Amino acid sequence: MERIRVQSDLSFSRIIHGHWRxxxxxxxxxxxxxxxxSCLELGITTIDTANIxxxxxxxxxFGEVLALKPELREKLEIVTKCGIKLANGxxxxxxxxxxxxxxxxxxxxxxxxxxxxxDYIDVLLLHRPDVLLNPEEVAEAFRELKQAGKVKHxxxxxxxxxxxxxxxxxxxxxxxxxQIELSALYRDHxxxxxxxxxxxxxxxxxxxxxxxRGKLFTGEDIQASxxxxxxxxxxxxxxxxxIDEVAYAWLMHxxxxxMPIVGSGKVERIKAAVHALSLEFSREQxxxxxxxxxxxxxx
Amino acid sequence: MERIRVQSDLSFSRIIHGHWRxxxxxxxxxxxxxxxxSCLELGITTIDTANIxxxxxxxxxFGEVLALKPELREKLEIVTKCGIKLANGxxxxxxxxxxxxxxxxxxxxxxxxxxxxxDYIDVLLLHRPDVLLNPEEVAEAFRELKQAGKVKHxxxxxxxxxxxxxxxxxxxxxxxxxQIELSALYRDHxxxxxxxxxxxxxxxxxxxxxxxRGKLFTGEDIQASxxxxxxxxxxxxxxxxxIDEVAYAWLMHxxxxxMPIVGSGKVERIKAAVHALSLEFSREQxxxxxxxxxxxxxx
Amino acid sequence: MERIRVQSDLSFSRIIHGHWRxxxxxxxxxxxxxxxxSCLELGITTIDTANIxxxxxxxxxFGEVLALKPELREKLEIVTKCGIKLANGxxxxxxxxxxxxxxxxxxxxxxxxxxxxxDYIDVLLLHRPDVLLNPEEVAEAFRELKQAGKVKHxxxxxxxxxxxxxxxxxxxxxxxxxQIELSALYRDHxxxxxxxxxxxxxxxxxxxxxxxRGKLFTGEDIQASxxxxxxxxxxxxxxxxxIDEVAYAWLMHxxxxxMPIVGSGKVERIKAAVHALSLEFSREQxxxxxxxxxxxxxx
Numbered sequence: 001m002e003r004i005r006v007q008s009d010l011s012f013s014r015i016i017h018g019h020w021r022x023x024x025x026x027x028x029x030x031x032x033x034x035x036x037x038s039c040l041e042l043g044i045t046t047i048d049t050a051n052i053x054x055x056x057x058x059x060x061x062f063g064e065v066l067a068l069k070p071e072l073r074e075k076l077e078i079v080t081k082c083g084i085k086l087a088n089g090x091x092x093x094x095x096x097x098x099x100x101x102x103x104x105x106x107x108x109x110x111x112x113x114x115x116x117x118x119d120y121i122d123v124l125l126l127h128r129p130d131v132l133l134n135p136e137e138v139a140e141a142f143r144e145l146k147q148a149g150k151v152k153h154x155x156x157x158x159x160x161x162x163x164x165x166x167x168x169x170x171x172x173x174x175x176x177x178x179q180i181e182l183s184a185l186y187r188d189h190x191x192x193x194x195x196x197x198x199x200x201x202x203x204x205x206x207x208x209x210x211x212x213r214g215k216l217f218t219g220e221d222i223q224a225s226x227x228x229x230x231x232x233x234x235x236x237x238x239x240x241x242x243i244d245e246v247a248y249a250w251l252m253h254x255x256x257x258x259m260p261i262v263g264s265g266k267v268e269r270i271k272a273a274v275h276a277l278s279l280e281f282s283r284e285q286x287x288x289x290x291x292x293x294x295x296x297x298x299x
Numbered sequence: 300m301e302r303i304r305v306q307s308d309l310s311f312s313r314i315i316h317g318h319w320r321x322x323x324x325x326x327x328x329x330x331x332x333x334x335x336x337s338c339l340e341l342g343i344t345t346i347d348t349a350n351i352x353x354x355x356x357x358x359x360x361f362g363e364v365l366a367l368k369p370e371l372r373e374k375l376e377i378v379t380k381c382g383i384k385l386a387n388g389x390x391x392x393x394x395x396x397x398x399x400x401x402x403x404x405x406x407x408x409x410x411x412x413x414x415x416x417x418d419y420i421d422v423l424l425l426h427r428p429d430v431l432l433n434p435e436e437v438a439e440a441f442r443e444l445k446q447a448g449k450v451k452h453x454x455x456x457x458x459x460x461x462x463x464x465x466x467x468x469x470x471x472x473x474x475x476x477x478q479i480e481l482s483a484l485y486r487d488h489x490x491x492x493x494x495x496x497x498x499x500x501x502x503x504x505x506x507x508x509x510x511x512r513g514k515l516f517t518g519e520d521i522q523a524s525x526x527x528x529x530x531x532x533x534x535x536x537x538x539x540x541x542i543d544e545v546a547y548a549w550l551m552h553x554x555x556x557x558m559p560i561v562g563s564g565k566v567e568r569i570k571a572a573v574h575a576l577s578l579e580f581s582r583e584q585x586x587x588x589x590x591x592x593x594x595x596x597x598x
Numbered sequence: 599m600e601r602i603r604v605q606s607d608l609s610f611s612r613i614i615h616g617h618w619r620x621x622x623x624x625x626x627x628x629x630x631x632x633x634x635x636s637c638l639e640l641g642i643t644t645i646d647t648a649n650i651x652x653x654x655x656x657x658x659x660f661g662e663v664l665a666l667k668p669e670l671r672e673k674l675e676i677v678t679k680c681g682i683k684l685a686n687g688x689x690x691x692x693x694x695x696x697x698x699x700x701x702x703x704x705x706x707x708x709x710x711x712x713x714x715x716x717d718y719i720d721v722l723l724l725h726r727p728d729v730l731l732n733p734e735e736v737a738e739a740f741r742e743l744k745q746a747g748k749v750k751h752x753x754x755x756x757x758x759x760x761x762x763x764x765x766x767x768x769x770x771x772x773x774x775x776x777q778i779e780l781s782a783l784y785r786d787h788x789x790x791x792x793x794x795x796x797x798x799x800x801x802x803x804x805x806x807x808x809x810x811r812g813k814l815f816t817g818e819d820i821q822a823s824x825x826x827x828x829x830x831x832x833x834x835x836x837x838x839x840x841i842d843e844v845a846y847a848w849l850m851h852x853x854x855x856x857m858p859i860v861g862s863g864k865v866e867r868i869k870a871a872v873h874a875l876s877l878e879f880s881r882e883q884x885x886x887x888x889x890x891x892x893x894x895x896x897x
Contacts (some may be wrong), residue, residue, distance in 0.1 A: 037840055084883070096895050097885035104346030128897060131888060132881060134853035135797060158897075161461065162759065162791030164796040190430055199434060200465040255433035282380060283431060284384075287396035290430060297395050299457075315606035351886060460760065489729055492760030499764040582730060583683070586695035589729060596694050596758075598726060 002277060004204045004257050006176045010122070010153050012046040012077055014252065015273045016206060018263035019047060022061050023054030025265040028042055032063045033072075036150070038267045042274045042288060048125060048261050050081035051108050051115075059115035066119040067151065071282055078116060079179075079206075081127040082108035098130035098204050105141040112119025124151045125179055128164045135170035145174060155179065157208075161197040169200070175203060182207035182258060182292050184227050184247055185215055195256045207251055210260040216247055223295060230292035240280050244269065248276035250289055300342025301576060303503045303556050305475045309421070309452050311345040311376055311571055313551065314572045315505060317562035320324065321360050322353030332371075333365045334448045339374055341573045347478070347560050348573035349380035349426060350407050350414075354387050358382045358414035366416040377415060377480075378505075380426040380456060381407035387459040392464060395428035404440040417544065424478055428462045434469035442471060454478065456507075460496040465498070474502060481557060483546055483592050484514055485525050494555045506550055509559040515546055522594060529591035537578050547575035549588055600642025600875060602802045602855050604774045608751050609677055610644040612850065613871045614804060617645060617862035620653030620659050623863040627655040631663045631670075633717045638673055640872045646777070646804065646859050647711075648679035648708050650680060653686050657713035675800055676714060677777075677804075679725040696728035696892035697757070701878060703739040707748055722749045723777055727761045733768035743771060752778065755806075759795040766799070773801060779854060780805035782825050782845055782891050787809040793854045805849055814845055821893060828890035836877050842867065846874035848887055 002014040017039045019261040029033065036047070049058050059080060083100050087093045104125075107122065112121060113159050124145070126138070145151040154171070156164060157179035168174050178198060182191050186209070189195055196199060198205045211217070217226050231243035231250075251258045291297055302312040321413055326334065335346070339490075348357055358379060365372050373470070382399050386392045398468050404423075411420060422559035423444070444450040455463060467473050477497060479488045485508070490496055497504045510516070515530065530542035535580045539545060550557045561572040600612040615637045625633065626866060634645070647656055664671050681698050683723045685691045703722075710719060722743070724736070743749040752769070754762060755777035766772050776796060778787045784807070787793055809815070814829065815820050829841035829848075838844060849856045860871040889895055 036700055094880055094887065095881065096887075097882055098896060099881050101881070130886060132851070132853060138852075160791070162794040162798075168795040169798045179418070196461040196465040200461075200468045253431070255431060255436075283398050283400070284392065284394055284396055286431060288394055291394065291396075298397060386786055492758070494762040495764040499767045552730070554730060581695050582699070583691065583695055585694055585730060589739075590693065590695075596695060 001274065006202070006204050010077070010084055012204070012206075012259055013044045014259055014277060015042075015248075015270075016045050016046040016048050016079075016119070016259050016261045017206070017270065018261040019049040019058045019062055020053050020208075020263045021265070022058040027265065029068060031059075032061060032086045033069060034158045035265060035267070036065055036072060036076075037268065038082055042270065043297060044270070044274070045075060046077040046079065046259070047246065048079045050084075050125075050257060051112055052081075052084050052086050052127070059112055063115050063117035073118055073216055078118065078121040079123040079155075080112050080116070080121055081125040082112070083127040083130060097134070098128050100126055100130040100133045100138055100281050101135045102141040105138065106145065109145055118276070119150045120149055122256065123153045123155055125155045125157045125177070127157050127160075129156070129159050134166070135164075135167050139170040139172065146173070155203070159194075161193045164197060164203075165249060174201065177203055179206040179208060179261075179262075181209050181274060182251055183210050183212040183216070184231065184250055184289050185212040185219070185224060187290075189295055190254075195254070204257040204259060207258050210245055210251055210262070211244055216243060223293065226256050226292040227289065234281075234289065237285065240275070240279065242272055243273045245276040245279060248273045249279035249281065250286060252276065253281045256259060258283055274281065292295045300305045300573065303356075303558055305501070305503050306452060307508075307579065308586075309376070309475060311503070311505075312343045313558055313576060314341075314343050314547075315345045315347050315378075315558050315560045316343050316539075316569065317507070317560040318348040318357045318361055319359040319562045320564070325490050325566065328367060330364045331360060332368060334564060334566070335371060335375075338569065339371075341569065343573070344374060344435075345376040345378065345558070346379045349424075350411055351380075351383050351385050352424070354385065358411055362414050362416035366572050368587070372417055376421040376565070377417065378422040378424060379411050379415070379455075380421055382429060382512055383410070384428040397427050397431070399425055399429040399432045399437055401436045401440040404437065405444065406446055412449060419448055420450045422454055422475060423454045424454045424456045425458075426456050428455070428458050431460075432466070434466050438469040438471065443587070445472075454502070457509065458493075460492045463496060463500070471544055473500065476502055478505040478507060478560075480564055481550055482511040482515070483530065483549055483588050484518070484523060486592055488555075494553070497555050500541040503556040503558060504556050509550055510543055510546055515542060522592065525591040525594065526588065529588045533580075533584055533588065534550040534585065538574050539574070541571055544571045544575040544578060547572045548578035549575070549579065549585065551575065552580045552585055601870065603801050603855055604738060604800070606837065608675070608774060610802070610804075610857055611642045612641050612857055612875060613640075613846075614644040614646050614677075614857050614859045614867075615642050616806070616859040617647040617656045617660055618651050618806075618861045620647070620656040620865070625863065626667060627659075630659060633666060633863060633865070634663055634670060634674075637868065638670075640885050642868070642869065642872070643673060644675040644677065646677045648682075648723075649710055650679075650682050650684050650725070652685065657710055661713050661715035670715055675720040677721040677723060678710050678714070678719055678754075679723040680710070681725040681728060696726050696730070698724055698728040698731045698736055698740040698849060700735045703736065704743065707743055718747055719749045720772060721751045721753055723753045723755045723775070724757075725755050727754070729759050730839065731761075731765070733765050735771065737768040740786070745894070746769070750867055753801070759791045761790065762795060762799070762801075769895065772799065773844045775801055775804055777804040777806060777859075780849055781808050781810040781814070782829065782887050783817070783850055784808040784824060785888075785891055788852075793852070796854050800807075802855040805858045806855050808849055808860070809842055809845055814841060821891065824885065824890040824893065830888045832879075832887065835883065838877065840846060840870055843870045843874040843877060846871045847877035847879065848884065851879045851884055
């Protein structure tokens with residue numbers, strides 16, 4: 001599978017497997033292991049998770065697999081996140097909020113390492129832009145984690161350009177990625193400078209909800225209907241069976257080297273994303289979907 | 300006429316003549332030649348056109364003049380554009396879309412050179428921000444065209460700051476201009492950072508639709524009525540006959556060195572723009588029109 | 599009191615006293631002197647005024663104090679502003695507008711020096727972003743004023759990031775502050791890149807209307823009610839009597855080193871702001887007020 005190199009010592013598989021709903025699948029550890037092995041067979045080596053996924057349970061479910069089969073670890077790039085505190089009724093937090101303090105970042109990483117049963121994280125992302133982010137403090141936390149070998153690279157998620165610029169001004173090593181929402185139904189980051197900054201700063205973006213949380217298939221509003229029809233037309237032209245392949249390929253056709261995060265537990269759906277790698281768009285085909293999403297022709 | 304120097308080897312006449320509607324005028328080649336000669340007599344040496352103007356016909360109408368009187372060529376700066384593909388019923392394009400691929404840029408320039416019957420273009424603009432713009436590919440196309448002597452300078456049109464920053468990060472030579480919509484009725488680029496970037500990057504902007512497509516004269520909405528009255532008051536104060544002069548002068552009073560594109564085929568209207576160069580605004584007069592456009596006082 | 603260092607030779611007191619309404623208080627010169635002395639006793643050394651405050655009268659009211667007790671001058675950092683021309687029925691101005699011409703800047707400073715009865719201004723701010731700002735001309739004015747020793751440092755007020763970037767590109771010495779509206783009811787600059795730029799460029803911001811012009815206490819709309827309740831809860835938790843202390847502390851908890859401008863003539867209210875310096879927020883407490891202001895949880 002195509003790989004996206006973002007640093008001399010870091011590359012991602014073009015398709016990323018996402019663990020957002022890993023807990024929901026109710027898979028045994030054996031099933032989880034088989035799923036990861038299936039990903040690896042397809043060339044997917046990058047796994048996206050977060051400390052809070054599954055109400056703080058997904059990392060450990062993944063860690064059980066790594067403990068059971070330790071040789072998997074070095075074949076994978078593990079991306080996890082910190083910075084959100086969820087009010088989950090158990091941890092003494094009463095209101096969801098953000099925390100990018102040094103104590104939180106380092107504490108969260110220590111916990112992630114335990115959960116994941118590994119001794120390093122490939123990429124740590126700040127999950128949301130914390131209004132109270134202190135860039136000096138974050139830089140210090142990142143420096144210590146890197147020097148201790150606990151985290152190799154750092155990135156952000158859901159950041160706007162002014163937030164990336166500000167944080168990069170304080171960091172020793174630039175952010176390697178911005179994980180953002182991108183789909184044929186959610187075009188904001190195509191138009192607000194986020195993808196432009198990714199290209200300018202050589203930060204290949206990861207796309208979450210690349211299928212708009214299923215709305216591409218089932219959304220009933222007028223935009224979803226228009227986009228679904230355009231995807232169906234393209235699928236027919238390309239001779240593919242399902243529109244998810246077209247939706248993934250549509251994102252990957254963009255020059256920013258978008259890496260879709262596929263959050264499915266079914267190998268068939270993951271294979272659809274991999275198959276998307278072989279689809280080619282003409283510019284006119286690509287803009288048909290763009291125009292369907294906008295609801296008006298380009299100017 | 301005042302000239303705006305943007306590079307050591309490139310300057311524009313402050314007033315630019317625009318060929319957007321050249322085909323609509325139904326002028327004989329002799330009339331087109333006389334129009335260009337009238338421009339030159341007035342000091343207007345910069346001509347703005349585009350591959351697609353007049354449904355792909357305007358460049359050739361201009362080229363006929365250059366073929367008829369080749370000595371005109373070296374007296375002019377020719378600005379043309381590429382990057383839009385129009386569905387015109389003949390070229391196999393079914394949906395208007397953008398194309399900034401290397402093959403399109405180079406192919407479009409080759410065609411423009413044939414149409415214009417010249418062997419170089421002074422400035423090539425990317426006509427609209429292509430969502431799929433690949434900055435490495437554009438940089439390569441620009442480099443080849445420059446090395447071949449086919450295009451001397453490059454710019455953009457209708458670009459937002461993040462798009463200019465991104466593209467400039469990849470180019471050997473910075474963009475020389477951003478051609479944008481600017482008028483007393485369309486203030487967006489005064490307020491969204493575009494003109495600030497032009498001043499920061501020393502990219503003198505060209506203004507299209509400086510008279511808001513005639514809406515300054517005939518618009519019936521409340522904003523157009525307010526602005527028209529303010530322009531009429533200023534015209535009376537300045538002792539000029541028509542509000543177009545005031546509207547041009549209002550743009551040129553801005554420190555970004557805005558170059559209005561005058562898209563008229565009538566020498567009288569072009570002379571009005573040239574006459575605008577001699578008008579002086581006090582700041583209070585200028586802000587009267589600004590406030591009329593906003594519909595509320597400054598804070 | 600904590601001080602905020604923005605240049606090697608410039609620091610501000612964390613709390614700034616504001617003279618916006620100095621004329622409204624109808625204080626005798628003795629009362630004004632006592633007020634300033636009370637500020638100094640509290641550690642407040644930075645005074646914010648503007649040429650136009652009190653319809654061009656506040657600077658002189660302050661200057662009378664400095665003339666009466668000249669030893670005060672060197673204990674203070676005086677911040678004043680220029681760039682707005684008010685239509686006040688006397689000065690021949692008929693429409694409020696902005697002016698950042700060299701002649702206005704230098705003339706306004708000369709007048710401010712007379713009004714303030716001093717021979718230097720610590721920091722001169724451009725009061726509003728003038729659409730017609732010519733950065734070369736402003737740079738020239740600033741250079742002359744600095745060389746003449748009349749103004750030591752320069753900043754802006756109510757500027758957006760693209761305006762700061764543009765102006766900084768022309769100045770010999772970077773802007774030292776951006777004075778902006780910030781409060782628990784006005785979050786724009788937390789979210790639009792302004793505070794991020796302040797942190798990136800090391801420009802500590804000054805906050806005007808930190809109590810939202812009293813709306814925190816008396817506003818009847820739903821947002822004001824929600825925020826007031828949240829402030830009251832925090833005040834109870836922190837065991838403080840009045841919500842203004844909490845509101846000031848909330849701003850100062852932000853890492854951008856926000857300096858609230860306290861525009862009260864009552865020593866009790868100024869003491870409340872100073873007392874706010876000792877309040878500590880947990881992140882959760884801070885976000886409770888943020889969420890109350892937004893009207894929805896963080897994502």
